[in-house]
Amino acid sequence: MSPISPEIVTIGGFCLSAVVISHLRHNAKRYRCQLPKPPFVSLTHDDIVHRTEESMTNALTQNGPVVRICRNGSTEYIVDNEYTRKVLTQESSFSFENGMASLLGINWLFSLHSGTFFRDVDDIMKNFLARRLSDIEPKVWPIFERGARALSDAPPSPQSPIDLLPFAQATMAEVTTTVFFGEKYMEPGIIKAIIALASDTAEVTGLLQNRSWLAHKVPVLWRIWTWTSVVLFKIPLHFGPKFAWRLWSDIECRKGSGLDNEDETVVSYLVNRYQTSDGRVSLGSRLWIFVLVLASILGSVHQTATIIVWTTFFLALHPESQIEIREELMSITEQSHESPTSPLPDLKKALRTDSFIREVLRMKGDTVNVVRASVRDVDLGGYSIPKGSLIFPVTRFSYRSPQYTENPDKFDANRWVGTGKTSATTGLGYLAFGYGRWACPGRFLAVLEIKSWLLALVKCSKFKLEGENYQVLDGWNITAVAPEGRLLIEPYDDIKSL
Numbered sequence: 121m122s123p124i125s126p127e128i129v130t131i132g133g134f135c136l137s138a139v140v141i142s143h144l145r146h147n148a149k150r151y152r153c154q155l156p157k158p159p160f161v162s163l164t165h166d167d168i169v170h171r172t173e174e175s176m177t178n179a180l181t182q183n184g185p186v187v188r189i190c191r192n193g194s195t196e197y198i199v200d201n202e203y204t205r206k207v208l209t210q211e212s213s214f215s216f217e218n219g220m221a222s223l224l225g226i227n228w229l230f231s232l233h234s235g236t237f238f239r240d241v242d243d244i245m246k247n248f249l250a251r252r253l254s255d256i257e258p259k260v261w262p263i264f265e266r267g268a269r270a271l272s273d274a275p276p277s278p279q280s281p282i283d284l285l286p287f288a289q290a291t292m293a294e295v296t297t298t299v300f301f302g303e304k305y306m307e308p309g310i311i312k313a314i315i316a317l318a319s320d321t322a323e324v325t326g327l328l329q330n331r332s333w334l335a336h337k338v339p340v341l342w343r344i345w346t347w348t349s350v351v352l353f354k355i356p357l358h359f360g361p362k363f364a365w366r367l368w369s370d371i372e373c374r375k376g377s378g379l380d381n382e383d384e385t386v387v388s389y390l391v392n393r394y395q396t397s398d399g400r401v402s403l404g405s406r407l408w409i410f411v412l413v414l415a416s417i418l419g420s421v422h423q424t425a426t427i428i429v430w431t432t433f434f435l436a437l438h439p440e441s442q443i444e445i446r447e448e449l450m451s452i453t454e455q456s457h458e459s460p461t462s463p464l465p466d467l468k469k470a471l472r473t474d475s476f477i478r479e480v481l482r483m484k485g486d487t488v489n490v491v492r493a494s495v496r497d498v499d500l501g502g503y504s505i506p507k508g509s510l511i512f513p514v515t516r517f518s519y520r521s522p523q524y525t526e527n528p529d530k531f532d533a534n535r536w537v538g539t540g541k542t543s544a545t546t547g548l549g550y551l552a553f554g555y556g557r558w559a560c561p562g563r564f565l566a567v568l569e570i571k572s573w574l575l576a577l578v579k580c581s582k583f584k585l586e587g588e589n590y591q592v593l594d595g596w597n598i599t600a601v602a603p604e605g606r607l608l609i610e611p612y613d614d615i616k617s618l
């Protein structure tokens with residue numbers, strides 16, 4: 121008998137493995153096809169938007185850990201905290217990029233620039249922003265001080281209530297301009313454009329859709345209308361010739377100049393990234409830079425302004441925390457800087473302020489604030505989830521689980537002091553900035569900004585909420601839609617002594 125050569129054994133082994141794998145795959149697919157669909161819970165628009173917490177938690181506690189719902193005409197899935205980690209981290213089954221793109225209605229962006237949108241934005245945050253964080257503090261503190269002072273001085277008397285959101289947006293637009301574009305862009309026309317563009321991007325990405333009658337009655341029509349009005353009219357109008365020309369000529373003059381760390385802006389960073397070896401930036405790359413700039417503005421202005429409103433409202437309801445944070449401001453300002461002209465607080469030492477922010481982000485009432493899409497047919501808890509479905513972990517279960525936080529239903533402003541957990545430390549009990557590979561890369565900047573705002577505000581005034589209350593406008597989108605309420609502000613006389 122002739123011996124079998126090693127080549128034949130190897131080839132045979134490969135063939136056998138291929139047959140076994142294909143058989144297992146086929147069986148797994150057949151198995152998934154045979155799996156039942158998760159129980160369906162019928163919810164009204166009101167259940168989803170105005171009774172979110174109650175309806176989502178009831179749906180899961182009464183029907184098991186995976187539930188199917190219908191929202192704005194589409195089937196979606198919600199899961200409890202048994203599956204939160206799996207959905208947020210198992211990238212072979214659940215995709216952040218597909219989930220976010222589908223939620224925001226920006227799937228079309230994947231057909232541009234080889235589908236690198238999220239990776240490019242991520243790169244800006246991690247490589248451009250992270251390097252600049254320590255330089256940012258002294259530049260943005262005076263802007264927050266000015267914004268807080270403008271708010272405190274706005275009402276004619278402490279009895280006149282005032283709407284915080286426009287002040288938060290205006291301050292964040294100035295801060296964003298400084299952080300991303302540099303001093304040369306600090307002009308009233310450009311700041312105005314940035315405020316308007318942040319609202320436009322929030323509108324077109326559907327962050328405000330739950331508040332629209334058309335969006336839940338005729339979602340397709342709403343999408344067409346929003347797209348046409350925002351993309352074709354509002355964005356070009358708000359970008360305006362001035363801002364667009366400034367960006368265009370900035371790209372032009374940064375070409376071929378390499379990176380200058382002293383004068384680095386998001387524009388010079390992106391030009392350096394996209395220019396060819398002979399220093400040219402193609403038309404496609406220029407338009408891509410515009411898209412990435414718009415995306416950065418949305419994260420920075422809209423998102424942070426919304427959380428500034430949440431944290432300020434909680435602080436208005438907790439006067440004892442206002443006193444503590446003011447005392448903290450005094451101690452960290454004295455310790456770090458002696459200059460009588462413009463003393464800067466040392467934000468790293470603002471541990472109580474940081475703990476307060478983390479506690480507000482944990483307790484502000486998110487029910488869902490992260491999403492993933494299934495990249496194939498998936499078996500989740502014995503149920504079949506078809507490829508391309510949106511899956512929302514009901515994060516409320518995680519925030520309020522005694523597994524992660526002692527006495528989780530109690531708002532305790534100082535509970536995180538000395539624990540080593542800052543407002544930017546993500547974890548399964550704290551999903552305000554998401555979790556895993558795609559956790560928010562802008563969170564260090566966002567926390568720095570929110571801290572600066574709160575410290576600047578308690579420095580110049582004490583404040584409470586009219587009627588000691590605020591109204592949640594969209595329970596499904598707590599993180600992206602600011603609550604409604606008006607502040608009653610009493611400026612201090614002794615600001616200069618701080």
Ligand code: HEM
Pocket residue numbers: 208216238241242245416419420423424427489490491551552553554555556557558559560561562563565566567599
């Ligand atoms: C307090 C304000 C903010 C909150 C509450 C927030 C929250 C979040 C959440 C929940 C996610 C999804 C994470 C996941 O699914 O695991 C996210 C992603 C993201 N956020 Fe934020 N964010 C804030 C501010 C910012 C800022 C200021 C920027 C940029 C300047 C930013 C840029 C991004 C980007 C680019 C992503 C996509 C994920 C990635 O690229 O890795 N965010 N954010």
